Amino acid sequence: MVPMFERVLPFLSPNVVVAWAQDPWQLLGSRQLRRQVFCAEQGVFEQDDLDEHDARALTIVALSTVAGMHDRVVGTVRIFETLDPDDATQRAWYGGRLAVAPEYRRHASAGDRLTIAAVATARALGARRFLATVQEANLGFFLRHHFVPLRTLGVQGRPHALMEADLRRFHGADSVLPAVAA
Numbered sequence: 001m002v003p004m005f006e007r008v009l010p011f012l013s014p015n016v017v018v019a020w021a022q023d024p025w026q027l028l029g030s031r032q033l034r035r036q037v038f039c040a041e042q043g044v045f046e047q048d049d050l051d052e053h054d055a056r057a058l059t060i061v062a063l064s065t066v067a068g069m070h071d072r073v074v075g076t077v078r079i080f081e082t083l084d085p086d087d088a089t090q091r092a093w094y095g096g097r098l099a100v101a102p103e104y105r106r107h108a109s110a111g112d113r114l115t116i117a118a119v120a121t122a123r124a125l126g127a128r129r130f131l132a133t134v135q136e137a138n139l140g141f142f143l144r145h146h147f148v149p150l151r152t153l154g155v156q157g158r159p160h161a162l163m164e165a166d167l168r169r170f171h172g173a174d175s176v177l178p179a180v181a182a
Contacts, residue, residue, distance in 0.1 A: 013064035016074060016108040018117045020176045021059040029073025030059050037099040044135075044156050049097060053080045060117050060176050062100070062110040075100040075110035077118045084129060085162070092129040093122035095165075115145050119165045120173035130165040139163075146170070 021027050031050075038049040062075030077098040084092040095118040104110045122130050131150075134142050136159040139149065146169035149161045 010103065011066075012103055012107050013066055013071060014108060015065040016104070016110050016113070017063045017065055017070065018075075018110075018113045018176055019061060019063060020121075020178055021061045021073075021076070022178070026061050026063070026070075026073060027059060030061050030076040033073055033076050033099050033101060034097050036101075038097070041102075044158065053082070053094070053096070054078065056080055058121065060114060060121065062104070062108075062114055064104070064108075073101075074104040074108075075114050077114045079118050079122050081122075081125075081127075085131070090129075092131055093125070093127040095119065095122070095130065095132045098132075111141065112145070115142075116170065116173050117176045119145075119167070119170045121175035121177055123167055123170055123173075124175035124177055127167065130167060132163050132165070133160050134163050135160055 021030055034049050038044045039047060057078035057080040060077050060079065061073045063070040064072055064074045077095055079093055079095050081091050081093050084090040095115070098111065098114060100111045100114070119130050132142065132147065133153070133155055134147070139161055142163050146166040147163040148166065149163050151162050153160055153162055
């Protein structure tokens, strides 16, 4: 006997674009995804994960596309420049709050592409150093992306590693800086 209704799987776009979030809906989608991942799913933060870095951070998003149009935010990461933790006379770039919608974590390489875009964009902006505070469970992902652990630390009572990207490995990688008219 054939079932009357077959299970319909949700649509996952095979086309994901990584871009600098500029439109309000992209920034809102980024914030909602971060809350979904870091508050609701992981419980790292109670209500919101906003901090003092968000005011100056550059937000990069992974956007699913349908018929060539941007559809929704399926991944996000932020980057920002601040004092180097090892030399207060220097500046360093940080990447953080990398979040990918659960259904896209093994689809369309959204996390990979966001990581590459984050480091490449900071590099294009003059970064001499790119750091990330990484949850212990995600160390392998960042090791595969040419990050080196520097030291362990606790964030929100959870084990993390401060990691540094090997910027030489990102030479020629595409940044997501918007085109500037000449």
